[in-house]
Amino acid sequence: MNSSDNQGLVRVAVPVPLRRPFDYLAPHPLPPPGCRVEVAFGPQTLVGLVVEHPAESALPRExxxxxxxxxDERPVLGPDILALMQWGAGYYQYPLGEVLAVALPVLVRKGEPAAYRELEFWFTTEAGQACDLNELKRAPKQQQALALLRKGPQTPSSLRQEEVQSAAMTALEKKGLVEKRSLEPTHPTDWAEHLSCDGALQLNTEQALAVSAVTSQRERFNAFLLEGITGSGKTEVYLSILEPLLREGRQALVMVPEIGLTPQTINRFKRRFNVPVVAMHSGMNDRERLDAWLACRDGGAAILIGTRSTIFTPFRDLGLIIIDEEHDASFKQQDGFRYHARDLAVMRAHRAGIPVLLGSATPSLESLHNAQSGKYHHLRLTRRAGNASTAHQVILDIKNTRLQAGLSPQLERLMGEHLAAGNQVMLFLNRRGYASSLICHQCGWSAACERCDAWYTWHQSSRRLHCHHCDSIRPLPHTCPECGSVELIGSGVGTEQLEQLLATLFPHYPVVRIDSDSTARKGELEQHLEGIKSGRYKILIGTQILAKGHHFPDVTLVGLIDVDGALFSADFRAAERLAQLYTQVAGRAGRASKPGLVVLQSHHPEHALLQDLTQNGYDHFAVTALKERRLLNLPPFSHQALFKAEATGQAEVHAFLQRLAETLRLARFPGLQVVGPLTGMMERKAGKFRMQLMLQAPTRSALSQLMQWAIGELDAWPETRRVRWVVDVDPIDLG
Known part of the structure; x- marks a missing residue:
C-alpha cells in the first residue's frame, strides 16, 4: 500500500506572488484551516497556512x-479572520498566501510558536519570607530587593528600574533567600468583573444622542459616521460608548491613523477604564507586537489601540470597532497588499454582526456619500466641548511681500502678540528638511537625484542631501560640481530653516520642531508632545504629524505657511485633501477657553477653495464637492482601479500598458472606461520608468469581475518577465 493512501489532502496558501493555494498530503488528523504548516516549495521550505481540506486534487496523489x-494544534487565524482575508485577497486582487502572511505577526509568520515567551522572575524562598530585614541593613540594596520581592515576584528589568543590580540578587540567591524561575506571563481575562470608570465628563445633548444611537444598536451590525468639528469631544463619545460594552466583557478595537496618536489615546483610555489596554503599531518590536496580538486573541486585552494593521488581529469576543480620523490617507496601504483598513473594518464588522463607528471632523467624501445614501447612520457634533469657541480665520495675501523662511511680517507680528500674552503658537509647514533643493547661485546647477525625476532635499542638521522618494543620501557638497563656486544656496523652505529663523526672531521662546526627522528615535515624539503640554515649548513647528488629533489648550494662533502647491494639482482628490488638512490644522487653535486665530498665508487669497473653507467651512465644501463628483461620474459615484507598471526602459512600460488598454477596450465590458497609458507625476523613480492605466466601472462588482479577467490575461503574457506591474483597487494616490 502506498503511504500516501494513509494521508489526507490539505490546501495551503504559501507566501509567494502566485494567485492560488497548493495541495499537499498531511497525516490524519488533518490540521484545521487556519493552522500553519511547513511545506517544501521548490528548493525552499516555507511556512504556509491551511485554508481548506479538498476532497480531491487536480494533481495525482503520487x-x-x-x-x-x-x-499548530489549534488555528492561529480563526474562521472569521480567514474568511475576511480571503475576501480581501479577491477584492484587492492580491495573492492569498501573501495576504494571509500580512495578517500574522512577524514572528508567527516565520514559524515561531504563537505563544508568550517565558520570562524570568525572582521569587522569595521560605527563608526569605522568614528573614528579618534588619539582618541586611549593611547591604541596603539586598534589603531593598528582598522587601520588593515580598510584595510579589519581580523581573530582572523591573528590579533594574528600582536600581537593584544583579550583584545584589546573586548575593541573596547564595544566602538562599531568593530564587529565579521562568514563567509564562499571565493575562487575566476577568477584567470586566472589576471594571470601574473614572473621569467621565458631562455629555452635551449632541454627544448624548450619539452615544445612545450606537449603544442601542450594539447587538447587530450598523455603520455610524460621527462627524464632529474639531474639539467637539469625539473621544468622550467613544469612551461613553465603550463603557457598557466593557461591562459585558466584550472587547473593542480602536484604530488611529498615526503612531503619534497612539500614546495619547492609550493614556486617555487607561485613565478612564481600569482594564488592560494594549497598543500595536510599527514602532514596537516583533515580540511586543506578538504579545499584544496574543492578549487580544486570548481575551487578556479589553481594548486594542493601533494603526491600520490591527484590523487583522483576532479577538476572543470583539464587540465594537472604532476608526478615528477615518478620512486619513494613512489607513490605505500604498505598497504590497494595497488594502484600505477603514473599508476592511466595515466588512469585518458586517461579518461579525457588530457596530463600527467612523469618526472625523472632515469625513471622506466616500463616507459622507454612504451616510447620505442611508448605508451609514450620520451622527453630528456641531459645537466645541466646554467653553471653547470656533477660531477666527484670516487669509493673508503675501504677494509682493518680503518673506523670511516663508514667514511674512504680518504673521511674525501676530506671533509676537500671542507669545507676549503667554500663549503658544503653532506653525504648519508640510516640508521637512532645510530647503526643498540645493542650487548654485553662479551657474544655476541643481542637486538632482540620479535615480528619480526629483530634487534632493537639503538637510542642514545632518549636512546631507536626501531624496525622499528613493531614499538616496549624499553628503552636502562644499562646492558646485559644475563650476566650482562655493555659493550654494537653498531653494524653498523646510521646517529646519523655519526653526532656525524663529530661534533668532524669538530667542526667549523655546521652539520645538515635530516632523519625521526630529521624531525618528523611539520616545522622541512622546517627549516633544509632553513638552508642549507642560508649556516648556512656546513655538510649535510641524508637518502633518502635528496636525492630527492633538489637544493643545494653550495654542491660540495657528499659521499655515504655504499650502499653495495643493491648489493646482491634477489629482481630482487634491481639493478634498487640502480641505481636510486645512480644517484639521485650523482645529488646533482655541480648543479651550482661550479664543483662537487661524492665519493662512497665500499668493492666491482669492482662490475659490480657500474662500469657501474660511467662510463656509468643510461641511459646505463637501456638499459642493460631492455634487461635482456626481456630475463628472468620479468616485464615490463610480469605482476605480489603477494598473501601475515600471521597467528600466520607458518604451517597454508604454508598450505593455498600451497592449493592456487595447485588450480591455476590445473586451467591451459594460460601462468600462479605460484612461491611459499615462505618465505618473514622477516618471522615473529609483531608476525605473513608471506609467499607469486607469480603469473606471459603474459598480464594485463590475470592477472586480473586470480586474479578475484582466489579471488572468496578464498572467499568460511573456512581457511580465520584463515589466513589473501591480494593481491598486480604490486608489487614493494617482501620482
Missing amino acids: KLKPVKRVL
Missing part, C-alpha cells in the same frame, strides 16, 4: 508533496 511539519 505527485503531491507531504507536509513537512504541522506547527
Whole structure:
C-alpha cells in the first residue's frame, strides 16, 4: 500500500506572488484551516497556512508533496479572520498566501510558536519570607530587593528600574533567600468583573444622542459616521460608548491613523477604564507586537489601540470597532497588499454582526456619500466641548511681500502678540528638511537625484542631501560640481530653516520642531508632545504629524505657511485633501477657553477653495464637492482601479500598458472606461520608468469581475518577465 493512501489532502496558501493555494498530503488528523504548516516549495521550505481540506486534487496523489511539519494544534487565524482575508485577497486582487502572511505577526509568520515567551522572575524562598530585614541593613540594596520581592515576584528589568543590580540578587540567591524561575506571563481575562470608570465628563445633548444611537444598536451590525468639528469631544463619545460594552466583557478595537496618536489615546483610555489596554503599531518590536496580538486573541486585552494593521488581529469576543480620523490617507496601504483598513473594518464588522463607528471632523467624501445614501447612520457634533469657541480665520495675501523662511511680517507680528500674552503658537509647514533643493547661485546647477525625476532635499542638521522618494543620501557638497563656486544656496523652505529663523526672531521662546526627522528615535515624539503640554515649548513647528488629533489648550494662533502647491494639482482628490488638512490644522487653535486665530498665508487669497473653507467651512465644501463628483461620474459615484507598471526602459512600460488598454477596450465590458497609458507625476523613480492605466466601472462588482479577467490575461503574457506591474483597487494616490 502506498503511504500516501494513509494521508489526507490539505490546501495551503504559501507566501509567494502566485494567485492560488497548493495541495499537499498531511497525516490524519488533518490540521484545521487556519493552522500553519511547513511545506517544501521548490528548493525552499516555507511556512504556509491551511485554508481548506479538498476532497480531491487536480494533481495525482503520487505527485503531491507531504507536509513537512504541522506547527499548530489549534488555528492561529480563526474562521472569521480567514474568511475576511480571503475576501480581501479577491477584492484587492492580491495573492492569498501573501495576504494571509500580512495578517500574522512577524514572528508567527516565520514559524515561531504563537505563544508568550517565558520570562524570568525572582521569587522569595521560605527563608526569605522568614528573614528579618534588619539582618541586611549593611547591604541596603539586598534589603531593598528582598522587601520588593515580598510584595510579589519581580523581573530582572523591573528590579533594574528600582536600581537593584544583579550583584545584589546573586548575593541573596547564595544566602538562599531568593530564587529565579521562568514563567509564562499571565493575562487575566476577568477584567470586566472589576471594571470601574473614572473621569467621565458631562455629555452635551449632541454627544448624548450619539452615544445612545450606537449603544442601542450594539447587538447587530450598523455603520455610524460621527462627524464632529474639531474639539467637539469625539473621544468622550467613544469612551461613553465603550463603557457598557466593557461591562459585558466584550472587547473593542480602536484604530488611529498615526503612531503619534497612539500614546495619547492609550493614556486617555487607561485613565478612564481600569482594564488592560494594549497598543500595536510599527514602532514596537516583533515580540511586543506578538504579545499584544496574543492578549487580544486570548481575551487578556479589553481594548486594542493601533494603526491600520490591527484590523487583522483576532479577538476572543470583539464587540465594537472604532476608526478615528477615518478620512486619513494613512489607513490605505500604498505598497504590497494595497488594502484600505477603514473599508476592511466595515466588512469585518458586517461579518461579525457588530457596530463600527467612523469618526472625523472632515469625513471622506466616500463616507459622507454612504451616510447620505442611508448605508451609514450620520451622527453630528456641531459645537466645541466646554467653553471653547470656533477660531477666527484670516487669509493673508503675501504677494509682493518680503518673506523670511516663508514667514511674512504680518504673521511674525501676530506671533509676537500671542507669545507676549503667554500663549503658544503653532506653525504648519508640510516640508521637512532645510530647503526643498540645493542650487548654485553662479551657474544655476541643481542637486538632482540620479535615480528619480526629483530634487534632493537639503538637510542642514545632518549636512546631507536626501531624496525622499528613493531614499538616496549624499553628503552636502562644499562646492558646485559644475563650476566650482562655493555659493550654494537653498531653494524653498523646510521646517529646519523655519526653526532656525524663529530661534533668532524669538530667542526667549523655546521652539520645538515635530516632523519625521526630529521624531525618528523611539520616545522622541512622546517627549516633544509632553513638552508642549507642560508649556516648556512656546513655538510649535510641524508637518502633518502635528496636525492630527492633538489637544493643545494653550495654542491660540495657528499659521499655515504655504499650502499653495495643493491648489493646482491634477489629482481630482487634491481639493478634498487640502480641505481636510486645512480644517484639521485650523482645529488646533482655541480648543479651550482661550479664543483662537487661524492665519493662512497665500499668493492666491482669492482662490475659490480657500474662500469657501474660511467662510463656509468643510461641511459646505463637501456638499459642493460631492455634487461635482456626481456630475463628472468620479468616485464615490463610480469605482476605480489603477494598473501601475515600471521597467528600466520607458518604451517597454508604454508598450505593455498600451497592449493592456487595447485588450480591455476590445473586451467591451459594460460601462468600462479605460484612461491611459499615462505618465505618473514622477516618471522615473529609483531608476525605473513608471506609467499607469486607469480603469473606471459603474459598480464594485463590475470592477472586480473586470480586474479578475484582466489579471488572468496578464498572467499568460511573456512581457511580465520584463515589466513589473501591480494593481491598486480604490486608489487614493494617482501620482
